[in-house]
Amino acid sequence: MTRPPYRRKQYWNEPEMGWYERAYLFEILRGLAITGGVFLRNMGKWMTGRKGALTTYYPEETRADYAAGNRGKHVLTQRPDGSPQCVACNMCATVCPAKVIEIDAAFDPDDPAHPKYPSRFEIDYSRCVFCGLCVEACPEDAIRMVKEVPNLPSLDRHGMWLGKDELLTWHPLSDVAKPYPGAPARDKSRGPA
Ligand code: SF4
Numbered sequence: 336m337t338r339p340p341y342r343r344k345q346y347w348n349e350p351e352m353g354w355y356e357r358a359y360l361f362e363i364l365r366g367l368a369i370t371g372g373v374f375l376r377n378m379g380k381w382m383t384g385r386k387g388a389l390t391t392y393y394p395e396e397t398r399a400d401y402a403a404g405n406r407g408k409h410v411l412t413q414r415p416d417g418s419p420q421c422v423a424c425n426m427c428a429t430v431c432p433a434k435v436i437e438i439d440a441a442f443d444p445d446d447p448a449h450p451k452y453p454s455r456f457e458i459d460y461s462r463c464v465f466c467g468l469c470v471e472a473c474p475e476d477a478i479r480m481v482k483e484v485p486n487l488p489s490l491d492r493h494g495m496w497l498g499k500d501e502l503l504t505w506h507p508l509s510d511v512a513k514p515y516p517g518a519p520a521r522d523k524s525r526g527p528a
């Protein structure tokens with residue numbers, strides 16, 4: 336069977352090039368002039384004591400302009416008694432594309448409302464891609480990401496693992512909008528809380 340001749344795919348935004356662009360060399364020179372101009376301008380600023388390119392010299396400097404919606408470090412939310420809201424269902428670990436969440440589930444017979452809890456909850460930030468899928472998958476709103484970024488620089492990969500205690504307490508958050516089983520029922524006859 337003979338294959339049909341190969342035809343290059345035509346894109347909807349295919350650029351229209353005149354002879355000037357097709358000659359190639361002029362556009363290359365124009366690109367080098369733009370890049371060189373930016374380089375020389377920044378170098379001039381540095382040599383005269385002003386800051387040139389908007390480069391943040393991490394970790395000595397940290398950006399102050401992270402967007403409010405930036406997906407940074409994870410937080411495990413707490414119940415009002417400080418226990419993790421997580422029920423160790425493993426959905427976040429299952430959906431994580433980088434497979435960086437490790438959870439050990441345990442059983443607490445003294446808490447019939449939440450008998451299953453994570454005895455170990457760890458995230459390996461050396462491989463996390465900050466996609467936020469773990470947050471999306473959680474049925475309990477037990478894991479969130481805030482805009483602050485983890486303090487990652489380390490010569491030791493083990494230092495990039497964050498455990499349950501830090502994830503729970505570094506930025507304590509509780510889901511106040513969620514009704515908790517076992518909370519005393521409010522007496523409606525006493526009016527709004
Ligand atoms: S942000 Fe993405 S890569 Fe990081 S732990 Fe969550 S699901 Fe995994």
Ligand code: SF4
Binds near residue numbers: 426
């Ligand atoms: S953080 Fe959420 S999705 Fe992950 S194990 Fe806990 S309850 Fe399940």
